[in-house]
Amino acid sequence: MQYPATHLVVMGVAGSGKSTIAAALSRQLGWACAEADEFHPQSNIQKMSKGNPLQDEDRWPWLQEIQAWMTAQAHGGKSTVLTCSALKQSYRQLLAKAEGRVLFLHLHGEADLIGQRMEGREGHFMPPTLLPSQLATLEPLTDQELAAGSLRLDISKSPEELVQTILAALQFPADQAS
Numbered sequence: 001m002q003y004p005a006t007h008l009v010v011m012g013v014a015g016s017g018k019s020t021i022a023a024a025l026s027r028q029l030g031w032a033c034a035e036a037d038e039f040h041p042q043s044n045i046q047k048m049s050k051g052n053p054l055q056d057e058d059r060w061p062w063l064q065e066i067q068a069w070m071t072a073q074a075h076g077g078k079s080t081v082l083t084c085s086a087l088k089q090s091y092r093q094l095l096a097k098a099e100g101r102v103l104f105l106h107l108h109g110e111a112d113l114i115g116q117r118m119e120g121r122e123g124h125f126m127p128p129t130l131l132p133s134q135l136a137t138l139e140p141l142t143d144q145e146l147a148a149g150s151l152r153l154d155i156s157k158s159p160e161e162l163v164q165t166i167l168a169a170l171q172f173p174a175d176q177a178s
Helices: 018-029 042-049 056-075 089-095 111-120 128-137 143-147 159-170
Strands: 006-011 032-035 080-083 101-108 151-154
Touching: 006 018, 006 056, 006 089, 018 032, 018 080, 018 101, 018 159, 032 056, 042 056, 056 080, 056 089, 101 159, 111 128, 151 159
Parallel strands: 006 080, 006 101, 032 080, 101 151
Antiparallel strands: none
């Protein structure tokens, strides 16, 4: 089945490896790549930097901006890879309204592993103290989302293994470009 554009949304809590996997998929597929963090208004960044979790009213305008970017890319005939926590099913439903095919790649793992990764990264505004609130907010992919082609992936595997698993499951050749 051919789609005019496909959007791969690499999702999960902070520290799960979204940026690493999205960048690798973008390179492999030759698709445009974006970080959802780039779409946050300064007020959201300031709130998170102070250790305050975002609320739904903070997230809706941000998610609408991401959805609009995906649709704009699809209008240009481009498929995309992007990172977005997409923690709730309602958030994913909004993103899925973008033009084209939208698939979610949920990177999940043990809280201890994710916490260690967060402690080890530099230059990110999201403090490790917000991990518990993200884990509490996370709604795993539904059976319906999985049946539609979205994937749940274990982050204890190497980034290379995860990318190959994704490409094989989605039946994308490593050199596919759109």
